[in-house]
Amino acid sequence: MYRTKKPRIALCAVVFVSLLVSLPCLALDWKETEDQKLERMQWWTEARFGMFIHWGLYAEAARHEWVKNAEQMSNEQYQKYFDFFNPDLFNPKEWAKAAKEAGMKYFVITTKHHEGFCLFDSKFTDYKATKTPYGKDLIKPMVEAFRAEGLKVGFYYSLIDWHHPDFTIDSVQPIRNNQEEREKNKDRDMNKYREYLYNQVHELLTEYGPIDCLFLDFSYPGSDGKGCNDWQSEKLLDMIRKIQPNIIVNDRLDLLDVPGGWDFRTPEQFVPFEWVKMDGKRVPWETCQTFSGSWGYHRDENTWKSVRQLLVLLIETVSKGGNLLLNVGPTARGCFDDRAMERLQGLGDWMKFNSRAIYGCTQAPDEYKAPNNTLFTYNASTHRLYVHVLEWPMGQLHLPGLAGKVKYAQLLHDASEVRFTSRQDWQSAYESVPQNVLTLDLPVLQPNTEIPVVELILN
Numbered sequence: 001m002y003r004t005k006k007p008r009i010a011l012c013a014v015v016f017v018s019l020l021v022s023l024p025c026l027a028l029d030w031k032e033t034e035d036q037k038l039e040r041m042q043w044w045t046e047a048r049f050g051m052f053i054h055w056g057l058y059a060e061a062a063r064h065e066w067v068k069n070a071e072q073m074s075n076e077q078y079q080k081y082f083d084f085f086n087p088d089l090f091n092p093k094e095w096a097k098a099a100k101e102a103g104m105k106y107f108v109i110t111t112k113h114h115e116g117f118c119l120f121d122s123k124f125t126d127y128k129a130t131k132t133p134y135g136k137d138l139i140k141p142m143v144e145a146f147r148a149e150g151l152k153v154g155f156y157y158s159l160i161d162w163h164h165p166d167f168t169i170d171s172v173q174p175i176r177n178n179q180e181e182r183e184k185n186k187d188r189d190m191n192k193y194r195e196y197l198y199n200q201v202h203e204l205l206t207e208y209g210p211i212d213c214l215f216l217d218f219s220y221p222g223s224d225g226k227g228c229n230d231w232q233s234e235k236l237l238d239m240i241r242k243i244q245p246n247i248i249v250n251d252r253l254d255l256l257d258v259p260g261g262w263d264f265r266t267p268e269q270f271v272p273f274e275w276v277k278m279d280g281k282r283v284p285w286e287t288c289q290t291f292s293g294s295w296g297y298h299r300d301e302n303t304w305k306s307v308r309q310l311l312v313l314l315i316e317t318v319s320k321g322g323n324l325l326l327n328v329g330p331t332a333r334g335c336f337d338d339r340a341m342e343r344l345q346g347l348g349d350w351m352k353f354n355s356r357a358i359y360g361c362t363q364a365p366d367e368y369k370a371p372n373n374t375l376f377t378y379n380a381s382t383h384r385l386y387v388h389v390l391e392w393p394m395g396q397l398h399l400p401g402l403a404g405k406v407k408y409a410q411l412l413h414d415a416s417e418v419r420f421t422s423r424q425d426w427q428s429a430y431e432s433v434p435q436n437v438l439t440l441d442l443p444v445l446q447p448n449t450e451i452p453v454v455e456l457i458l459n
């Protein structure tokens with residue numbers, strides 16, 4: 001009797017646990033109409049361009065922020081980075097100035113990345129900047145400096161924690177292959193970790209003033225992963241929205257199916273084919289991208305995108321209704337390195353004269369189709385269409401669908417008039433041109449700006 005009962009209990013337990021794991025995450029205590037959401041997100045939608053900052057102990061290893069994972073390091077092996085962390089040249093005012101001059105309107109800083117190290121002076125751990133040789137909180141002065149430059153403040157917080165003793169070992173853990181540690185999983189208590197996670201998010205949302213956006217990273221549900229049941233995502237999100245009802249939250253809590261479970265989608269390191277949709281409907285989205293192949297400072301990584309590529313990235317993103325969050329990985333001395341500065345300056349040179357084609361802009365109405373080698377952005381409130389000319393044509397640029405629609409046209413960077421004709425006015429017998437083509441008369445020489453923009457003021 002006794003003997004047969006045991007497997008049954010075990011079976012029930014397995015069924016119960018797997019039910020729990022596959023349980024859909026459902027209810028959220030958050031009601032908002034679509035218009036209210038649009039309003040809450042308005043500054044973000046208009047901003048279009050932000051700076052991501054990945055900074056942590058991994059800046060010292062200088063070979064990717066996942067170095068602890070990639071090299072399967074234990075906490076002990078990783079400890080040297082904590083013991084020697086001393087970013088003596090850290091001056092957040094310089095960072096904020098660089099972001100502002102590049103044309104960025106908000107920033108998102110890794111308050112804690114997967115390694116578990118906290119840049120902020122958390123009450124709930126000693127694994128933080130104030131306990132390193134540097135000895136000071138990094139987040140407060142950073143928030144102040146960026147706010148002073150007029151940028152909105154975003155916090156990245158890693159749901160994952162490769163340092164916390166109660167975070168159970170799973171497939172993405174640095175010590176995932178250490179069987180002995182895996183067996184000790186039963187001594188780890190995710191309830192305790194969750195309490196820590198909630199406490200820290202609470203701290204971040206109560207001690208630094210209004211936080212404009214929150215980037216929680218990330219979920220990987222499955223038998224050897226973690227998802228909404230592990231984080232109890234609905235509860236966490238309810239807490240977040242209760243503390244800061246205006247905050248804008250990303251989509252990595254594993255609540256994609258839950259109404260109100262996310263504010264915007266986050267395609268990472270790629271530009272989607274078209275405006276991101278959910279259930280056939282366009283949704284807010286932000287692509288996060290690196291300058292090179294790493295988020296954290298990577299000394300020897302050389303696939304740095306050119307200023308021109310980054311500009312196209314920004315323009316293309318906006319042309320599909322999205323935001324671009326472009327990442328800098330500061331060094332362990334506390335500086336943006338030369339390669340990053342050069343790109344930020346290049347972006348700023350262009351933005352200084354062309355930001356009107358970015359801020360407050362979005363995808364052009366479907367009736368306007370960008371011809372080859374151009375991208376369109378559109379400002380619905382000023383009713384202006386921006387033609388970003390990627391390949392400078394020889395003299396003329398033909399724009400189908402726009403004849404009769406344009407009141408005035410100018411090059412954006414110097415406000416010099418661009419004259420235009422309706423194609424059929426002077427069309428000869430050489431070709432059959434659709435009625436509605438508008439032809440811009442452009443100078444033969446490309447103006448001295450990386451990507452010239454023609455501003456069309458529509459009727």
Ligand code: GLC
Pocket residue numbers: 054065066217218268288295
């Ligand atoms: C990924 C990576 C991470 C990076 C993030 C940015 O989730 O784990 O290193 O912080 O993407 O979106």
